[in-house]
Amino acid sequence: MSRITLRQLLDHAAEHGYGVPAFNINNMEQILAIMAAARAVDAPVILQASRGARSYAGDLMLAKMVEAAEATHPAIPICLHQDHGNDDGTCLSAIQHGFTSVMMDGSLEADAKTPASWDYNVEITRRVAATAHAVGVSVEGELGVLGSLETGQGEAEDGHGAEGALGHDQLLTDPDQAVAFVRETRVDALAIAMGTSHGAYKFSRRPDGEILAMHVVQAIHQRLPEIHLVMHGSSSVPEALQEQFNRFGGEMPRTWGVPVEEIQRGIRHGVRKVNIDTDCRLAMAAEIRRVAVEKPAEFDPRKFLQPSMAALEALCRERFEQFGTAGQAAKITPLPLAEMAKRYRSGALDPRIAVGAAA
Ligand SMILES: O=C(CO)COP(=O)(O)O
Ligand SMILES: O=C[C@H](O)COP(=O)(O)O
C-alpha cells in the first residue's frame, strides 16, 4: 500500500523541513515520467488531476493508471489529489475514485470564474472538509484570488480563474483572515494568493517583491506556523525551456515564472505543496516540437513521447532535489484512510492555531 493522504505527507514534510511538488497528470506518459523521477531519487509524490484532466482521461482510466503506478512502485508514497475542485460533487466523486486529497477551491464560485464571498468560501470549504475528514481524506482550501499584481487581472483565459479586474485586497491573502479561515474550515492545507497565476505568462520581468509577494507567505506563516501553505502557479518557466520550445517553431514571447530560489524561500516559511503544471507541459511540448522538426518523416507517436517523457522526468527530478523531497520516500509509512479518519474524529488533527494568532 503506497497511497498516502496529503495531510500525512505534508506533516512529514513540515517535520523535516522540505516541500513537495504537486505535478498535474492527464495521461499515462506524464504518470510514467513523474514516477520514474520519484523512484530515481526516492521522493514521495503528489499527482494532481484537474477537472479538465478527469474529463480528458476519464475518471476510471485515471484511477486505474494511478493504481498501476502504485503497484509498479510500492516503495513510493503517492498522494492522488483533486486540483481546483469547484464544488462538493467534484470533490466527493474524486474521493469515490480513490483520491486521498481534494482541493475545495471556494475562492471562486462553482463556475470557477466569479470571485466568491467570504461566507460562500467558508461554508463550502467547511462542509467538504467535514465530509472528507469523516473518511480520512485531506482537504486543501484557498483564500484570496490568483491573479497578476502587474495587471490586476484574474486568469479566466485558461478556463479556470477569476474574470475581470481584481483589487490587491483580493490578489493578496490577508494574514488575519487566513487565521479565521483555517479555524472555521479546518482545512489541512491552505493555498494563498501572492501574485502567482497559472500558465506561462505570469510576469513580464524577473519578479521582485512588488509583483511576487513572498512577504505575504512569511506573514501568514508567522501567524499560522503549524499550517501547511500551498503555492499555486509555481512553474518557473525556465528560459532554457522557452528557448527549446521556440527553437523548433514554437511561439512563446519572453516571459518569467516563479524563480526556484523564491520557492525555496517559501519552503523555509511553511510552504509544503508547490503546484507545477506549465513547466511539465512545456518540457514535453518542446520535445514533441523538436522531433516533429528534426524528423519530418516520423509518424510513430512513441518516438515523440519517449523523448518528451525523458524531458519531464529530468524536470521532476530537478524539482524533487531542489525542494528537498528527494530521499524522503523511504522514511514514510503511509497510514490507511481509516486510521486518518479516526485521528480526525479524536481531534488529534485539528488545526493548531496559537492563541492570539489573529489580530
Ligand atoms: O497551480 C497550478 C495547478 O493548480 C499550476 O501552476 P503553473 O501553471 O504555474 O504550473
Ligand atoms: O489550473 C491548474 C492546472 O494548470 C490545470 O489546468 P487544466 O485545467 O488545463 O487541466
Ligand SMILES: [Zn+2]
Ligand atoms: Zn488554471
Ligand SMILES: [Zn+2]
Ligand atoms: Zn492552481
